Amino acid sequence: MSLVVVGSVAYDGVETPHGKIARMLGGAATYISLAASYFTEARLVGIVGDDFAREDEDLLASRGIDLDGLERVPGKTFFWAGKYTDDMNDRVTLTTDLNVFADFHPKLPESYRSSPYLLLGNIQPALQRDVRAQMNGLRFAGGDTMNFWIKDFREELLATIREWDFLLINDSEARMLSGQQNLRKAAAAILDMGPHTVVIKRGEFGAMLFRRDSYFIVPGYLLEDVFDPTGAGDCFAGGFSGYLAEQGFDLEGDHISRGALSRAVIYGSVMGSFCCERFGVERFRTLTRSDIDARFDEFRKFTSF
Amino acid sequence: MSLVVVGSVAYDGVETPHGKIARMLGGAATYISLAASYFTEARLVGIVGDDFAREDEDLLASRGIDLDGLERVPGKTFFWAGKYTDDMNDRVTLTTDLNVFADFHPKLPESYRSSPYLLLGNIQPALQRDVRAQMNGLRFAGGDTMNFWIKDFREELLATIREWDFLLINDSEARMLSGQQNLRKAAAAILDMGPHTVVIKRGEFGAMLFRRDSYFIVPGYLLEDVFDPTGAGDCFAGGFSGYLAEQGFDLEGDHISRGALSRAVIYGSVMGSFCCERFGVERFRTLTRSDIDARFDEFRKFTSF
Numbered sequence: 241m242s243l244v245v246v247g248s249v250a251y252d253g254v255e256t257p258h259g260k261i262a263r264m265l266g267g268a269a270t271y272i273s274l275a276a277s278y279f280t281e282a283r284l285v286g287i288v289g290d291d292f293a294r295e296d297e298d299l300l301a302s303r304g305i306d307l308d309g310l311e312r313v314p315g316k317t318f319f320w321a322g323k324y325t326d327d328m329n330d331r332v333t334l335t336t337d338l339n340v341f342a343d344f345h346p347k348l349p350e351s352y353r354s355s356p357y358l359l360l361g362n363i364q365p366a367l368q369r370d371v372r373a374q375m376n377g378l379r380f381a382g383g384d385t386m387n388f389w390i391k392d393f394r395e396e397l398l399a400t401i402r403e404w405d406f407l408l409i410n411d412s413e414a415r416m417l418s419g420q421q422n423l424r425k426a427a428a429a430i431l432d433m434g435p436h437t438v439v440i441k442r443g444e445f446g447a448m449l450f451r452r453d454s455y456f457i458v459p460g461y462l463l464e465d466v467f468d469p470t471g472a473g474d475c476f477a478g479g480f481s482g483y484l485a486e487q488g489f490d491l492e493g494d495h496i497s498r499g500a501l502s503r504a505v506i507y508g509s510v511m512g513s514f515c516c517e518r519f520g521v522e523r524f525r526t527l528t529r530s531d532i533d534a535r536f537d538e539f540r541k542f543t544s545f
Numbered sequence: 546m547s548l549v550v551v552g553s554v555a556y557d558g559v560e561t562p563h564g565k566i567a568r569m570l571g572g573a574a575t576y577i578s579l580a581a582s583y584f585t586e587a588r589l590v591g592i593v594g595d596d597f598a599r600e601d602e603d604l605l606a607s608r609g610i611d612l613d614g615l616e617r618v619p620g621k622t623f624f625w626a627g628k629y630t631d632d633m634n635d636r637v638t639l640t641t642d643l644n645v646f647a648d649f650h651p652k653l654p655e656s657y658r659s660s661p662y663l664l665l666g667n668i669q670p671a672l673q674r675d676v677r678a679q680m681n682g683l684r685f686a687g688g689d690t691m692n693f694w695i696k697d698f699r700e701e702l703l704a705t706i707r708e709w710d711f712l713l714i715n716d717s718e719a720r721m722l723s724g725q726q727n728l729r730k731a732a733a734a735i736l737d738m739g740p741h742t743v744v745i746k747r748g749e750f751g752a753m754l755f756r757r758d759s760y761f762i763v764p765g766y767l768l769e770d771v772f773d774p775t776g777a778g779d780c781f782a783g784g785f786s787g788y789l790a791e792q793g794f795d796l797e798g799d800h801i802s803r804g805a806l807s808r809a810v811i812y813g814s815v816m817g818s819f820c821c822e823r824f825g826v827e828r829f830r831t832l833t834r835s836d837i838d839a840r841f842d843e844f845r846k847f848t849s850f
Binding site: 326327421422423424425442445446448454455456457458459462463464465466499502503505506540541542543544545 | 631632726727728729730747750751753759760761762763764767768769770771804807808810811845846847848849850
């Protein structure tokens with residue numbers, strides 16, 4: 241079943257110990273849609289300027305991503321540049337030019353509104369909330385956020401995630417949102433804020449999924465070379481929600497098993513790991529579903545006892 | 546089958562965000578033996594001064610630990626004091642008084658020499674090597690080391706671990722020993738140094754076991770409160786080697802299955818997690834084998850998919 245994906249479509253400049261790319265396709269909605277496209281029909285909602293290249297649009301279209309919701313306006317596409325530390329666990333933002341993204345007010349095409357699945361990439365919480373309100377017949381909705389909204393837009397963020405089925409968040413942001421240093425306590429506090437499912441991403445250390453009555457933890461995949469971690473968290477989100485949309489699960493109530501959610505976390509981890517193997521979205525030019533399923537099996541092999 | 550454990554027996558002063566204890570039983574051999582004692586007969590080799598308290602000896606004896614190899618000499622027992630950071634991931638050493646430990650030259654009682662299992666806690670590599678040479682009929686031997694020996698006693702350390710079946714090491718030390726930042730590459734480099742099994746401990750993030758043809762990763766157990774992480778790595782070592790000794794596995798060649806090694810890593814993780822639940826060795830006063838097996842089952846539950 242189709243998944244609506246909302247977020248930034250951008251150009252990124254990235255420097256890692258493996259090299260430097262001055263300008264390449266990026267953005268949360270780009271990564272989420274690409275990852276989700278291996279599982280389900282992704283319907284992208286975003287905004288780009290008139291500098292957005294045909295070849296980048298073609299890459300998205302080649303993965304069957306619905307681009308009816310990709311608004312094109314005069315001006316420049318959002319540009320972000322950053323540099324990673326030697327161990328790749330930290331990055332410094334060098335440039336953030338919002339450009340046309342500054343006036344992003346997502347309007348869903350009529351054809352998107354009845355999609356049962358919604359993944360809201362990291363944008364202003366009020367916009368996330370507004371998108372959700374445009375949809376009817378949602379079976380599950382959730383998304384991502386970041387430190388900036390947690391710190392300076394807390395009430396707006398709380399009102400937004402109160403309506404979500406699931407929240408994807410990284411470990412330091414889970415601590416910031418909950419005020420709890422311990423991740424088990426942090427997750428419990430976030431479950432009290434509305435979502436019945438919380439996924440905490442830990443970068444190279446993997447991910448954890450919490451519901452009221454159970455939790456699941458997976459270690460990160462051990463890549464021999466991490467070329468570029470940009471987008472890995474968004475690819476996790478795309479794999480996680482894409483898999484659930486593919487299966488047609490209903491996340492509300494008890495209609496989804498812990499097993500299915502755990503497999504969704506594994507597919508998220510698989511997509512995040514592939515993302516890091518090349519710069520930017522490069523890996524998605526050659527990646528196949530059978531590569532993905534092979535790595536899923538590898539996760540089972542190195543974690544089972 | 547019996548396991549010989551060599552290392553420090555000490556008094557520790559520890560401060561964590563949960564409190565401060567000025568002096569309590571500690572030391573690597575203490576923690577290793579206590580953890581291993583739930584699985585097999587641990588035979589301790591260590592040295593203490595004439596201040597070593599009867600009640601501390603009684604605790605070890607109550608767990609069935611063989612103390613024939615615990616040497617008592619005039620003077621003071623090794624004393625270490627440290628303070629943990631708020632997130633418990635780092636600690637600062639405040640005091641290291643080697644005292645009688647400075648002249649520790651482990652001599653194995655005749656009754657220990659035919660034990661098939663040997664775990665060498667973190668002491669000077671030449672002493673570790675000397676202990677191994679005192680034993681006959683070993684089925685598996687290995688141990689721990691630390692940054693100090695890696696940095697300043699590298700050749701001595703390499704000659705020592707060349708004879709080991711397994712090395713237990715934490716992530717930053719694995720990187721230092723191998724010169725590789727990536728842990729998969731670090732493990733491969735260490736496997737070239739002699740041991741056929743390498744276990745990399747990652748603190749709260751769990752542990753990884755590498756052999757030439759396979760690897761296994763487990764996330765850390767999510768405690769709600771970490772009171773005191775002192776000794777957790779040693780308890781891991783005790784659980785890991787204690788379980789293998791209990792099963793009577795032969796680690797040389799292909800006589801041990803990946804499944805058994807993985808279960809040993811889980812038992813190590815279980816023992817490390819219990820250790821953190823109270824200050825020092827307190828948790829071992831009440832811990833039972835059925836508590837341990839229940840947590841083992843919990844690991845299976847939160848990691849399987």
